[in-house]
Amino acid sequence: DTGVSQNPRHKITKRGQNVTFRCDPISEHNRLYWYRQTLGQGPEFLTYFQNEAQLEKSRLLSDRFSAERPKGSFSTLEIQRTEQGDSAMYLCASSSQGFVEAFFGQGTRLTVV
Amino acid sequence: GIQVEQSPPDLILQEGANSTLRCNFSDSVNNLQWFHQNPWGQLINLFYIPSGTKQNGRLSATTVATERYSLLYISSSQTTDSGVYFCAVEWRYGNNRLAFGKGNQVVVIP
Numbered sequence: 354d355t356g357v358s359q360n361p362r363h364k365i366t367k368r369g370q371n372v373t374f375r376c377d378p379i380s381e382h383n384r385l386y387w388y389r390q391t392l393g394q395g396p397e398f399l400t401y402f403q404n405e406a407q408l409e410k411s412r413l414l415s416d417r418f419s420a421e422r423p424k425g426s427f428s429t430l431e432i433q434r435t436e437q438g439d440s441a442m443y444l445c446a447s448s449s450q451g452f453v454e455a456f457f458g459q460g461t462r463l464t465v466v
Numbered sequence: 467g468i469q470v471e472q473s474p475p476d477l478i479l480q481e482g483a484n485s486t487l488r489c490n491f492s493d494s495v496n497n498l499q500w501f502h503q504n505p506w507g508q509l510i511n512l513f514y515i516p517s518g519t520k521q522n523g524r525l526s527a528t529t530v531a532t533e534r535y536s537l538l539y540i541s542s543s544q545t546t547d548s549g550v551y552f553c554a555v556e557w558r559y560g561n562n563r564l565a566f567g568k569g570n571q572v573v574v575i576p
Contacts, residue, residue: 386563395470395552395566396509409562442507446564454499454514455564460507 357458359445365464366435373431374461378447385428386455387420388444389413396444402428403450435465468493468557472567479543479574487538487570489553497556498529499564500538502549509552512538543574 358377366372378385383404388396399418400410404425414420417435422428432439442462448455469492479485489498498516501509513520513527515536520527524543529536540547550571554564 384562388564390507393568395554395568396564398561398563398565401562444507444509453497454511455497456511457501457509462507 357445357447357456359443359458359461361461362459363462363464365466368435368437368465370435371431371433372435372463373429374443374445374463376428376430376445376447376458378427378445379456380426382447382449382456383425384448384450384455385422386446386448387428387430388446388457390442390444390460391440396442399430399443432463435463437465439463440465467561468495468555468565470553470555470565470567472551472553472570474570475568476571477573479540479547479572481543481545481574481576483543483574484539484541485543485572487540487551487553487572489536489538489555489567491534491536491553491555493534494558495531495555496558497564498531498536499554500527500536501552501554502547503552503569504549512551540572543572545574545576548572548574 385402387399390396402422446457500512517531550569554566
């Protein structure tokens with residue numbers, strides 16, 4: 354297993370368009386997290402799955418954001434009607450259940466023009 | 467929630483120098499990790515260290531959970547050590563997430 358994989362690595366989109374990102378976690382990990390990082394800040398939590406169940410969502414996750422993990426494996430994060438403020442690095446992480454180490458993917462850098 | 471503060475925010479080192487980065491957190495934690503963010507944005511795991519001391523090559527880390535802080539030591543720094551170092555904690559009383567500090571920006575000059 355090569356670790357957490359995210360696609361695409363970079364995405365440039367026009368304001369108002371929809372975008373979708375994909376995350377493939379480490380295969381034996383049942384927990385999957387999405388974070389967002391803006392310039393000069395640490396990553397901020399967006400949402401968290403345990404298997405296919407989305408257990409928690411941050412207030413940062415507006416109605417324009419939706420995340421899925423349909424079979425408890427890969428996950429997608431969709432942003433509808435993108436705004437310039439959505440420009441950020443979107444990071445995915447996975448971990449085993451319990452208080453253990455989390456591993457991050459390479460991230461998807463979104464630029465909304 | 468839990469607050470995480472890292473210091474110093476910025477550090478410039480001469481190659482070969484040693485340094486210490488500090489992470490303070492405001493409440494009890496179950497998990498503490500140190501990461502190095504590479505120039506392409508990926509977070510590289512350095513240590514999983516909710517308590518105690520660990521060493522990995524020129525890097526070592528110590529967490530004193532009862533006093534709510536962790537230290538990351540970089541010895542004999544190299545230019546490849548440049549980047550942003552993040553401390554992240556999982557709050558003991560819920561959330562099931564990592565809360566990050568703002569990072570330590572380290573620049574190692576030859």
